[in-house]
Amino acid sequence: MIDKTVPTVAEAVGDIPDGATIMIGGFGRAGQPVELIDALIDHGAKNLTIVNNNAGNGDTGLAALLANKQVRKIICSFPRQSDSWVFDGLYRAGEIELELVPQGNLAERIRAAGAGIGAFFSPTGVGTELAAGKEEREIDGRRYVLEYPIKADFALISALRADRWGNLVYRETARNFGPIMAAAATTTVAQVDEVVPLGTLDPETVVTPGIFTDRVVAVGERRWVRDGEFVGGVDIEGQPLEEKEDAA
Amino acid sequence: MIDKTVPTVAEAVGDIPDGATIMIGGFGRAGQPVELIDALIDHGAKNLTIVNNNAGNGDTGLAALLANKQVRKIICSFPRQSDSWVFDGLYRAGEIELELVPQGNLAERIRAAGAGIGAFFSPTGVGTELAAGKEEREIDGRRYVLEYPIKADFALISALRADRWGNLVYRETARNFGPIMAAAATTTVAQVDEVVPLGTLDPETVVTPGIFTDRVVAVGERRWVRDGEFVGGVDIEGQPLEEKEDAA
Amino acid sequence: MSTRITRDELAKRIADDIPEGAYVNLGIGAPTLVANFLPDDLEIILHTENGLLGMGPAPEPGRIDPDLINAGKQPVTALAGAAYFHHADSFGMMRGGHLDVCVLGAFQVSQNGDLANWSTGAPGAIPAVGGAMDLAIGAKDVYVMTDLLTKQGDSKLVEACTYPLTGVGCVSRVYTDHAIFDVTPDGFAVREAFGDNTLESLAELTGLNLVR
Amino acid sequence: MSTRITRDELAKRIADDIPEGAYVNLGIGAPTLVANFLPDDLEIILHTENGLLGMGPAPEPGRIDPDLINAGKQPVTALAGAAYFHHADSFGMMRGGHLDVCVLGAFQVSQNGDLANWSTGAPGAIPAVGGAMDLAIGAKDVYVMTDLLTKQGDSKLVEACTYPLTGVGCVSRVYTDHAIFDVTPDGFAVREAFGDNTLESLAELTGLNLVR
Numbered sequence: 001m002i003d004k005t006v007p008t009v010a011e012a013v014g015d016i017p018d019g020a021t022i023m024i025g026g027f028g029r030a031g032q033p034v035e036l037i038d039a040l041i042d043h044g045a046k047n048l049t050i051v052n053n054n055a056g057n058g059d060t061g062l063a064a065l066l067a068n069k070q071v072r073k074i075i076c077s078f079p080r081q082s083d084s085w086v087f088d089g090l091y092r093a094g095e096i097e098l099e100l101v102p103q104g105n106l107a108e109r110i111r112a113a114g115a116g117i118g119a120f121f122s123p124t125g126v127g128t129e130l131a132a133g134k135e136e137r138e139i140d141g142r143r144y145v146l147e148y149p150i151k152a153d154f155a156l157i158s159a160l161r162a163d164r165w166g167n168l169v170y171r172e173t174a175r176n177f178g179p180i181m182a183a184a185a186t187t188t189v190a191q192v193d194e195v196v197p198l199g200t201l202d203p204e205t206v207v208t209p210g211i212f213t214d215r216v217v218a219v220g221e222r223r224w225v226r227d228g229e230f231v232g233g234v235d236i237e238g239q240p241l242e243e244k245e246d247a248a
Numbered sequence: 249m250i251d252k253t254v255p256t257v258a259e260a261v262g263d264i265p266d267g268a269t270i271m272i273g274g275f276g277r278a279g280q281p282v283e284l285i286d287a288l289i290d291h292g293a294k295n296l297t298i299v300n301n302n303a304g305n306g307d308t309g310l311a312a313l314l315a316n317k318q319v320r321k322i323i324c325s326f327p328r329q330s331d332s333w334v335f336d337g338l339y340r341a342g343e344i345e346l347e348l349v350p351q352g353n354l355a356e357r358i359r360a361a362g363a364g365i366g367a368f369f370s371p372t373g374v375g376t377e378l379a380a381g382k383e384e385r386e387i388d389g390r391r392y393v394l395e396y397p398i399k400a401d402f403a404l405i406s407a408l409r410a411d412r413w414g415n416l417v418y419r420e421t422a423r424n425f426g427p428i429m430a431a432a433a434t435t436t437v438a439q440v441d442e443v444v445p446l447g448t449l450d451p452e453t454v455v456t457p458g459i460f461t462d463r464v465v466a467v468g469e470r471r472w473v474r475d476g477e478f479v480g481g482v483d484i485e486g487q488p489l490e491e492k493e494d495a496a
Numbered sequence: 497m498s499t500r501i502t503r504d505e506l507a508k509r510i511a512d513d514i515p516e517g518a519y520v521n522l523g524i525g526a527p528t529l530v531a532n533f534l535p536d537d538l539e540i541i542l543h544t545e546n547g548l549l550g551m552g553p554a555p556e557p558g559r560i561d562p563d564l565i566n567a568g569k570q571p572v573t574a575l576a577g578a579a580y581f582h583h584a585d586s587f588g589m590m591r592g593g594h595l596d597v598c599v600l601g602a603f604q605v606s607q608n609g610d611l612a613n614w615s616t617g618a619p620g621a622i623p624a625v626g627g628a629m630d631l632a633i634g635a636k637d638v639y640v641m642t643d644l645l646t647k648q649g650d651s652k653l654v655e656a657c658t659y660p661l662t663g664v665g666c667v668s669r670v671y672t673d674h675a676i677f678d679v680t681p682d683g684f685a686v687r688e689a690f691g692d693n694t695l696e697s698l699a700e701l702t703g704l705n706l707v708r
Numbered sequence: 709m710s711t712r713i714t715r716d717e718l719a720k721r722i723a724d725d726i727p728e729g730a731y732v733n734l735g736i737g738a739p740t741l742v743a744n745f746l747p748d749d750l751e752i753i754l755h756t757e758n759g760l761l762g763m764g765p766a767p768e769p770g771r772i773d774p775d776l777i778n779a780g781k782q783p784v785t786a787l788a789g790a791a792y793f794h795h796a797d798s799f800g801m802m803r804g805g806h807l808d809v810c811v812l813g814a815f816q817v818s819q820n821g822d823l824a825n826w827s828t829g830a831p832g833a834i835p836a837v838g839g840a841m842d843l844a845i846g847a848k849d850v851y852v853m854t855d856l857l858t859k860q861g862d863s864k865l866v867e868a869c870t871y872p873l874t875g876v877g878c879v880s881r882v883y884t885d886h887a888i889f890d891v892t893p894d895g896f897a898v899r900e901a902f903g904d905n906t907l908e909s910l911a912e913l914t915g916l917n918l919v920r
Contacts, residue, residue: 028569080624104587104630111584115800118369118392127664144366199788206791276781328836352799352842359796363588375876447576454579
């Protein structure tokens with residue numbers, strides 16, 4: 001019997017070696033595999049290259065991973081945010097390397113890795129400093145630059161539901177980078193709200209077929225979700241409004 | 249109000265000009281837009297370039313379009329089949345041009361057109377006669393050939409359901425080329441079993457977002473489907489078994 | 497002398513130019529205001545590059561859903577008829593030329609349609625580009641929404657951009673607080689001058705040869 | 709002297725080498741037989757390139773669903789745990805190296821692993837390639853299933869293919885009715901000889917230098 005579920009997030013990331021390239025899903029808070037990132041911090045692998053759209057916000061998640069000095073290099077499209085002080089500090093101190101990639105080229109380069117494309121000509125970035133030094137070609141009257149795949153050793157992603165074959169469905173805009181990162185990494189670890197019995201997911205609606213998923217770990221429903229449906233009453237960080245008011 | 253539905257298949261294809269490049273969905277019988285092809289035959293546009301996985305079977309559908317001498321050139325991966333006598337005859341008589349493309353390169357070239365990729369390096373076909381004359385490059389120790397997008401003026405595809413914004417869902421392996429062709433054509437016409445009210449299709453499960461669809465025409469449920477569910481009892485052509493026995 | 501319209505007026509003016517049925521991406525910042533002026537009785541479909549077509553307005557208070565956000569990471573809603581997709585599909589949609597309009601902010605636009613809006617190139621600044629370069633080259637029409645002049649009084653319409661480029665020859669039209677300019681092979685054409693602005697006064701403000 | 713196993717025996721022998729959890733594509737023709745010998749108690753996930761993972765056996769009579777077919781356009785079923793996807797995603801899955809095994813037929817396999825299985829190159833023949841070239845270069849392991857000899861008695865294992873190539877250096881192993889051969893840097897290695905076959909007799913049949 002195929003069973004890709006693993007019992008704990010610690011086990012799910014426990015073999016990530018120093019120096020690994022790791023894709024981390026999510027766009028802002030949506031789809032960020034918070035529990036897996038926390039497990040990676042506990043695990044302590046160092047000298048990592050991280051692929052993510054951003055470079056961390058506030059002091060949790062990816063920012064905490066950076067603050068813990070585990071990351072050598074980050075490949076992303078938008079590191080600078082109002083609350084990206086951890087990255088900002090490391091970058092200004094020269095303690096982290098940055099490869100800045102336009103978001104669509106980032107997505108397509110990740111997709112290319114998963115789809116076995118050797119390189120592709122993209123019109124994005126042509127004539128800008130982010131295309132400096134890249135091979136350029138005019139095709140059918142339009143200018144393009146040659147972009148190469150981004151592969152990873154591991155992908156850490158977040159989805160709504162999985163079955164034991166690793167089929168995944170996502171929720172709303174939390175889908176974002178999950179499906180393409182799952183295909184681009186040698187080992188893909190997905191945290192999900194819940195693992196459902198095989199055959200429960202409609203095969204028409206599976207977004208990530210299990211072939212791309214190596215490990216699944218259930219982390220429980222988020223507080224704005226019940227039985228996979230939105231129950232409302234949360235702030236943008238997912239804190240229930242009542243609870244937050246109580247705390248205040 | 250956006251309403252992409254058109255009342256008849258004749259209207260849906262009525263402006264296809266002579267000389268157009270037309271993608272036609274389907275893999276074998278599954279996903280073949282039979283009613284739209286029939287309408288194109290009635291319409292009579294000539295000198296067409298057709299993009300399809302095959303080159304027609306038997307005497308109906310794409311084969312009938314070929315037999316009607318409307319097609320100048322076909323781009324496909326697998327023209328030769330046990331019942332492809334129409335194509336075979338035209339090809340041997342030198343009356344149709346063939347561009348043979350490995351199936352995965354065909355799919356990826358169509359996808360590239362829809363996604364704005366200028367060209368891409370594919371490992372498929374390297375060192376074979378189908379890569380003869382194509383630019384070759386070694387990347388990261390592997391050989392690739394450069395492949396260009398395939399665009400079309402029209403795509404004729406078949407899906408299960410649509411709404412008036414043109415969102416589409418498909419059924420089983422009838423999905424095949426539909427989603428990528430929809431994105432690669434200037435004008436995409438989808439025949440569907442039924443048009444459902446806006447908001448009926450779950451946004452998580454829409455496969456072709458309406459942005460890729462220009463016209464939708466309802467052609468009624470196929471005989472092996474009722475309310476979108478399989479009811480069985482058909483042969484591979486979709487003829488109910490009882491009916492067929494009656495006819496015999 | 498009335499020479500400027502307000503930002504809201506400008507947003508409304510842009511909204512008025514977007515036809516029913518258009519697929520539109522509104523960039524982060526001022527362009528987001530355009531959504532407030534799209535007529536309720538017209539169906540205009542908003543795209544957000546983090547994976548949603550059919551984006552609706554901000555949710556009611558207390559109904560924020562952290563899985564449903566826009567490119568600016570603000571909570572939004574999804575309309576009936578919406579569809580979700582992953583990032584490669586979303587940017588394929590943009591790069592493939594399927595969006596009818598995108599509206600972007602700008603530091604500078606040159607008379608051949610080059611756009612600079614992602615970096616001032618200031619030394620020590622941390623670079624961040626996001627989807628700006630993809631949006632700039634992706635939509636059928638790229639509209640820029642901006643003040644004509646910087647706070648220092650310099651024209652944002654320029655002969656050639658001095659800031660780092662976002663895209664080359666990509667802008668179709670510039671909506672400013674003084675006038676609307678089309679990018680043409682002959683340079684900026686004044687499509688509509690607001691208030692007391694004239695071709696001549698605008699030429700003086702921008703220091704450019706403008707055409708009608 | 710027993711020198712050949714049957715096609716069914718060969719299919720079973722291949723099935724025995726496929727581990728639980730493998731993602732497998734079985735080519736059109738003889739390779740399809742392998743599915744009949746995959747153990748019922750092991751979960752092995754079959755891919756069909758027209759857009760399905762988790763392909764099940766042929767349907768019961770009278771339950772044929774024309775929307776649910778395999779790459780050979782024969783009716784199939786879908787197992788619990790299946791997933792559908794479009795053609796670009798399906799071939800991305802193959803090209804991206806995600807399938808563990810594919811099993812293909814062959815006209816010829818050369819000792820450096822070149823495969824010829826799509827065209828005899830006969831003058832006047834109508835060419836058709838389908839997914840053969842994508843399968844050949846896509847899977848982690850490409851197994852060929854074939855008779856060792858043609859009906860004319862010629863070896864299908866050759867020093868260099870004379871038929872048009874499907875893929876270069878792509879074959880990992882050849883399962884024949886006489887023996888199983890691995891493609892190695894030193895040429896074909898006899899992994900297992902059936903019946904009375906020996907390295908020497910196989911070398912004679914193929915006219916090749918074989919290694920152990």
